[in-house]
Amino acid sequence: MIWRVNLTTGTITQEPVPPEWQGLGGRALTSAIVAAEVPPLADPLGPANKLVFAPGLLGGTTASSSGRLSVGGKSPLTGGIKESNVGGSPGAKLARLGITALIIEGQAAKGQWFVLEVTPKGLGLLDAKDLAGCKIYETVARLRAGRNRHTAVIAIGPAGEMRLSAAAIGVTDIDGIPARHAARGGLAAVMGAKGLKAIVIDDAGSEPVPLADAELFRRTARRFAQALREHPSTGKSLPIYGTSVLVNVINELGGLPTRNFRSGKFEEAERISGEALHDLIVARGGKTTHPCMAGCVIRCSNVFLNAKGEEQTRGFEYESIVMMGANCGIGDLDVLARMNRLCDEYGLDTIEIGNTLAVAMEAGLAEFGDGEKAIALIKEIGAGTPLGRILGHGAAVTGRVFSVSRVPVVKGQGLPAYDPRALKGTGVTFATSPMGADHTAGNALPGTVLPGVGKLDTKQREHQVELSRYLQELALIFDSVGLCWFTRGPILADNSLLLDLLKGRFGREFSMDDLWAMSRETLRRELAFNRAAGFGPQDDRLPDFFLTEPLPPYGLIFDISEDELQETLAGLG
């Protein structure tokens, strides 16, 4: 069912999935809905924008890592269409409650705040004025108190309430802790503009999702789990070291954003590496190999304790650690864990904030490497001071206000932790994705195989455009079926894993061609939305300094031409 919750009128309605949206899930569905129902020129913070939550096609099943949730809308950060993808527990629960998509519409009167309650009995809006201004951990604790301990929460913090463009939507993990985020694109500001503080999801008593061929599904799910366990990435490095296993890899490559993308190697990389993080967590009795969602066999998350043995933060990831760390010249995991927790409390995108702090440092507001000052600047955001509001709107606004020219953004969105001069396929994705600079939109890591060509050196310029297009389309498939991108290794090795899961779930044959077609159609819709919102070829480029400043230590520049970039998604746009 499609559920609509209108904050202007307070009405809640449900409708069957219309034919044109049947067979879509996750990003394919959120983008179809946004493209169909949001005027491209709408004010992202006005009543005409919509916020859409959709689990993937495999959401709610027992397949490993299948509970990813897509959040869509017109982004206040980029001004374009956006899908922000998150793990944690709400995705599977929405799916089990039979919710194909949840569409938040309209806008509550100024100063009014609501919580949306979702249970097997239906949906209801509760007054939430008492939660106004409340940080996310406390918001979640109060909303979960007295409820079933598996209750999931989706919530915004002060940043979303202030409608800041770098605001992230917090989502509870397997333990009910809001450590996962639909962070990119400022969709929490859209939620805040609507007056929706949180969504509480209690699926106790719900039925399992129906399986058309339960036997095929279960057999395939077991094969899939086994393949994930046997794969070197999902079976070993990710469970042990988490996503930060990439720190040493990308630093070695000379592509680790350091001091506002001035270098590709950080002299303190070892101190913030996955290996160092693992050892520190283990020494203090925290958790590695921690799942963000039930049933995930990869378990790449973690729980980080401070020196006193208290939980400081969790879901402490590569992107956060590099963008707030190396990119700000900060090499201390304890400082970074405090920054991460603050961002999670206020509800802020750590990638955007890492970029923002580095731009602020470039402007002279702090020295690179000054962690205490960085923490003080994040606190300004939480306090909503004028400086805090500037920073809370992200790197582009901060650069504009402080007249900084070196601002690493595409379509207004700060770059994730891969310098495009050293990882050129990723750079092509950053430049051309309708999502703006987004590593989840098609990340060309070392070792990625381009079918028909083979593995590319991330620093070569040949074939990167093809590789980016291939990965952009591929990532969209994963974000639409609801599987974590990390599961791609086994699935690319054996497509039947994915196709049989879909067949077992829905009872009809799926082919990879069907999925590629869905992906391309979605990209086409997203590009059309952005074009109507005013985007042109001039928006599909990296900031000049990536083209002109050689990146130390290897002297690399981003040398893929604008014409080549325009070819990336040609035929779709």
Next chain:
Amino acid sequence: MIWRVNLTTGTITQEPVPPEWQGLGGRALTSAIVAAEVPPLADPLGPANKLVFAPGLLGGTTASSSGRLSVGGKSPLTGGIKESNVGGSPGAKLARLGITALIIEGQAAKGQWFVLEVTPKGLGLLDAKDLAGCKIYETVARLRAGRNRHTAVIAIGPAGEMRLSAAAIGVTDIDGIPARHAARGGLAAVMGAKGLKAIVIDDAGSEPVPLADAELFRRTARRFAQALREHPSTGKSLPIYGTSVLVNVINELGGLPTRNFRSGKFEEAERISGEALHDLIVARGGKTTHPCMAGCVIRCSNVFLNAKGEEQTRGFEYESIVMMGANCGIGDLDVLARMNRLCDEYGLDTIEIGNTLAVAMEAGLAEFGDGEKAIALIKEIGAGTPLGRILGHGAAVTGRVFSVSRVPVVKGQGLPAYDPRALKGTGVTFATSPMGADHTAGNALPGTVLPGVGKLDTKQREHQVELSRYLQELALIFDSVGLCWFTRGPILADNSLLLDLLKGRFGREFSMDDLWAMSRETLRRELAFNRAAGFGPQDDRLPDFFLTEPLPPYGLIFDISEDELQETLAGLG
């Protein structure tokens, strides 16, 4: 001659006017140079942008009101091509020194400041570190001290040095006081980014500009002056009441921007009207009927004294008084005069600041009508605090940072003092001009005659697109010959006034067709630049609220469709 001053290298060169720029002046010339030499995607605050000063074709002559100066570049406010037009004394002096255009290029090292000295002996750069941070009145006084008393100065204040997008370039008037401004589009930030604090122009000993037919020129200049004296606007209302004569007219019409464009009538309009201003100036012994440039017979400027009889401000104009006054709910000329002086000291665009303060009031930073708080907010800009930097970047940035949805800007530039719902032809110009919302780009005031159609009611929707195009092309002619737009009455009644002045000056026949062709070619260049900079049809529109919120008291909306707006400059773009 074309002079180039490169702040990166310190080199100064001159070259003859190349064939393609011969016959161009003012805006036609600045736009031709910017379009030819500035990459459309250049950082406006980077070394690739250029700042171009060009007097009009009649600059330096004895024709009344012929000393307007065009300043061009890529705007940090709009991101597009910009021409900002200013009176005062530098235009005529540059022309008398034989300078067809002065092109400022490159960028000084950070922290370095220079003054450019322009005399009949040539041009030279002087170190100006001691002027860093200096407000404009003091900057000008120090630069004029010990020089010929007719020395003119073009200078930026702290706002330009901070590279704020609402920064204005100050220009000295007939008395050597920096009361005139090339204000729109933030070109002072470009000057600041280049490290150029001021230009000092001493033309003592220069030759008069050559006249090909001196007798024809003098005879026509006399006819022109006489016609200006006899015209009701330039002969009577402007000299007596100044530009603020419009306050009552536009208020009566219901188009006076009031409290962030929430109403078209201001209940205190009478208190800030041209009549009230005139009486207060006269009662205190200030000056009305004051010329901004030598030889002007209109003399619409003024010198405003405070209650103690001291000079408070001058060049105290309609736009400043309405946008900082009615639009902020402030009905006190003494408060507005203090605000005006502060803007002139810091070097700020009063139109942009009026819009910005109103948006800040909408965000709750001050109450509408609170003049002392408004003054305090302007002082924040001068002090360069985080709040000041937000405000100093104008209404769009302020609206973004404080998440305000009702932000009256087009292409990032705040609207001048005409509500487009009541003055629809002006609204079409605001929406479609390559300059962004700019009243100097084609202002359809009550009583304007559209050739072949007649006078239009400013509230009717018919013919406004034609009227705007006609006025946009016409204004460009005036801004290219260097004549004040206020002289259009006599010239439209008798084209030979303009054509004979040009013939007397250059010795060849000019036709109105030649001038229209020059105007259209310039618009074409400007539109092409903007397209290459990323502008599309989506940028040629007014903010939604003008289309949806009926304007009290007459309930008007802006009902000219996007398709009609696209027709305005069709065939040029």
